[in-house]
Amino acid sequence: VKADADQVKKFRASLAKLADIYCSDAFGTAHRAHSSMVGEGYPVKCSGFLLAKELDYFAKVVDAPTRPVCGILGGAKVADKIQLIMNLLDKVDIMIIGGGMAFTFIKEAGVDIGNSLYDEEGAKLVPEIKKKAEEKGVELILPVDFVCSSKFGDDGEIQEGDMSTGVPEGFLGLDIGPKSIAMNDEAIKKSKTIVWNGPMGVFEMEAFEKGTKQMMETIVAVTKEGAVSVIGGGDTATACKKYDTVDKVSHCSTGGGASLELLEGKLLPGVAALDDSKAMAAADPGTSAAVAAALALLQPQPAVVGYGAVRPVVHAAPTSPYARAPPAAAVPVQPTGPIPGLDPATLAAINMALGLGGQPAPPSAPAASVLPALSNLPGLQGLDLGSLAGLANIPGLGPAPATAPDARPPRNPPGVIGRRPKAKAASTVHVPNLRDEEVANPGALLEAADARDEGRCRALVQHPSFRHINEKLKDGRTALHVAMLRKLPEDLCLAIATHKDFNETNAVDTFGYTLLILAASKGMSQVCNAVLDRDDFVGVNAQDKWGATALHWAADQDLADVCEKMLSHPEFVEGNRRAWSFAFEDKTALDVALHRNCKAAADVIRRHVGFKGWGFIDYNGQDVFVHIRDCQGGQPAPGDMLTFDLEESQPGKFKAKNVVGGTAERDQDSMMGKATPVQGTGAHTGTVKSFNATKGFGFICIEGADDVFVHTKSCVGTLPNAGDVVKFDMEPSPNRLHSGALFLGIVAMLAVGV
Structure with missing residues (x-):
């Protein structure tokens, strides 16, 4: 029975009323253009854990495989x-x-x-x-x-x-x-x-x-x-289950027809409908492969993701649906030596396709005429014109738009990974005159923000008689929540946050999003500072449902001033808290800053909370643990290509030894866990309950009180071991007692501080 087109349209519209965010995790049916798969009508559409994992592994096979x-x-x-x-x-x-x-x-x-x-x-x-x-x-x-x-x-x-x-x-x-x-x-x-x-x-x-x-x-x-091994679903996945090897191969797909169509090079409707870049990049493997090969041809580069994951990054044109944000210092590249057939128009096309800037190809050499030249270049000969043709569809190969885009567009809201939204062309906003009934309507600002009616929002906020700035929805969201989620301009959001009647500073919705968390996720530093400066603000340590704090998002957006203000806040407790959301994958705020190459935020966080001195190297698709004490020479930095020996730390897990190739200056105190002399009187005595030299901290037992936290940075002389009797000073901490200077009661009275 063939469905009536109007009925299908109505059905899809009814589905769009169920939620604000559409998250698809059904890879097995992603090849079907069903109403439930395309998420029509949702403002935000993203991939779930499983779908993103499926696309990641198939990208390793079809995009740029080893x-x-x-x-x-x-x-x-x-x-x-x-x-x-x-x-x-x-x-x-x-x-x-x-x-x-x-x-x-x-x-x-x-x-x-x-x-x-x-x-x-x-x-x-x-x-x-x-x-x-x-x-x-x-x-x-x-x-x-x-x-x-x-x-x-x-x-x-x-x-x-x-x-x-x-x-x-x-x-x-x-x-x-x-x-x-x-x-x-x-x-x-x-x-x-x-x-x-x-x-x-x-x-x-x-x-x-x-x-x-x-x-x-x-x-x-x-x-x-x-080796990277991908099992393509169907009967082969059944064989995996029969022989109990599902967790012994790199990836066993859950999709039969979907994996087949993806390997056939088809665009999966359930993937193409999503917003996040992982899904979009995998939806067109030919384009990704062409861009990756072009990048390798022009300028072979090491991975440039953060310390803890070394993975190749491909930058498509900033306006492309497959775009990832280009490096801050992106410049056009030139080949290191002559390449036969590489004329200026071809080079310009590649640079524009990679999002590395430069001038577009002249009108006399449109993108379509450049493609045959691309296919003949060394390193690109393995790609057919079908794959290379994706380059022609990337906006950026043509002349730049005449209108100037907005400055740095914000990232997606919390819990949504992937590409930033496209920059909008600057436009004039009409601020209407308001009727009395609109000013008296308690839900007027919420409705205008939800409809993305910027002009009406401005008119309401500026109106001297409008008093309904604090109205909330049933899910706890205020108009400021909605305005930020609907990506209204920062100056408008700031006007709401600083309105004379606004008093919902600590409002939180059902997802745990406080105003500070949401503003940080949007890169709105002025709104963050306005919230932090309010006398009634108390949510500096708040977490959303996935464990992410405003500090995680400020690090993600490289908001160094916000990180500084949060870490200096008198109520701020813990800077090393981990977020378990898919966006941050069990990372601390410092991990996030390093992973995103957000140097300013990383420097601020490191100064306040220190650096752990360990991370991970991506080795053939597997993360290998590395500690600074196993590094020879410089400290590993984002993008470093390292040589190392492998040593099994536990079944199936490895750590790197004799690591060479780090380019950063070693931070001896925080990275190596060396003792830093601390003056102290040793007024207290206790027994070391536990001490982990690798992590650099432990706890001391004292009679009649809670355990006292001890850190290697304040230790003088040798480091303590479990069972040592020590003398130490104590200082107050927001959440527990910290020892100030610690003295070992063994042999000599050596100070070991925390």
Whole structure:
């Protein structure tokens, strides 16, 4: 039954009334343009944890994979997977074909396949597939022997066949043989990225599972050695569950049809509808691959994410739907040496596509004419024009707009990761005259803010008789909450926050968003300072439902002045609190500032709360723990390319040793945990309950009182151990007693301070 278009439209409108934010976590149905998948009518549409993880891993395969790349395909019909095969031939170095579809290739090679599966329609495509593999230099691996049965079941007569004998008459091939298994193992072991869609045989039956089971074991082994392995859903994911390897490969997809269409290079409707950049970038892998390859061609760069994660960052044009904010000091790049075929127009196009500035290509050389030149450049020859064509659709390849954009657009609201909204062209706002009934309406400002009616909001705030500045919705949101969420200008939000009648300074909504948290997330430093300066403000330590504080968001937006004011606030308690939201992934505010390359905010936070001296290195998609005491020479900084030895710290987890390549100056006190002399009288005596030298803190027991916190920065002489009897001074702390100077009662009276 075909739905009526008007009824569908009404149904989608009814869904839009259910919430303010649409969060999709259904990767398995993202390839369907259903009403529940496109989130029509929601102002904010983002990906959930699972969807973002799925897209991240498929991006590692199709965007900029570590080579060699091995694609493994099984299944019944060639025709069903022709688009997948042809698309992967543009991406992979090795392609293994098994399962039922392999027998179509084998028969086309002139070998008898008995009663095995044969795709007559797909057979017509075999020459085209082989030709493209040869043109692309892809090693195409087909079975050379097979396990056959007289019937489809585990109770038939079993025989083996090969390319010389074929499949015995009346038999059908149900698995690959030992020689084919050995060939596949060899190919997988030399690969650094593996994507697998479709089993090698009828693995549900014990007699025909060896090909699939052995392949799974080999992939698990190379994954442990650092390869990235992605299992493409469907029957292959079922095999993962059968052999208990879901958590032993890099990623086992939850989507069958969705993963298939993503690997085919199709745009998934449920992904394209979302706002956040992770989803959008993965929605067009061809464009991302072209941009990444162009960046590598012009200027190979180390990762530039924060200390604790070293990952490559691709910058599309700032106005692109795939955009990430460009570096603060972005400048056009020049090739380090001559590149054949790289004319000025081509170079200009690449620079604009990467969001690195420069002048657009002259009108005489439009983007479309530049693409053939791009495809002939060294490093880009592996990409077809279909992938490169994405560059032509990125705004920024043409002349810059005549109207000046607003200054630094704010990021998305708390809990929503990804790209910043596009900058709006400057425009004139009409401030209307208000009727008396509008001024008397208690909900007037809330309604105007919710409708993004900037002019009416300004008229109400400026009207001398308007008194309903403090009205709230049922979810606790004030008009100032709504104005910031609806991305109204900062000066308007500041006017509300400083209105003479405003007294909802500490208002909080059902998500835990205080005005300070929301203002910080929007990059509105003036509103943050206005809230912090109010006498009735008490929420400096508030957290939202996901553990994020205003300090996390101020660090994320590089609001150094707000960070300074928060950390200096007399009621501020803890600067190392972790947020468990997807936006911050269990990071402290300092971690966030470093991850975002927000140097000003990081310097302020480090000065107040110190630096932990540890982080993570991204090594083949896995985070490897690194501590400053294992670093030789300089201290690691964001973007450093490091060399190091690996040491297993716990099963499946590694830490870096003998780390070389850090470029920053070492911060001896905070990074190394060295003792800093502290003057003290040793007025108190206690026993060290615990002390972690790696983390640099512990606790002292004293009779009749709570445990006293002790930090290595205030220790004089040697560091304490659990059980040591110590003397120390104490000073008050907002949340517990801190020891001032601590003296060890062992051998000599050495001061150990906290």
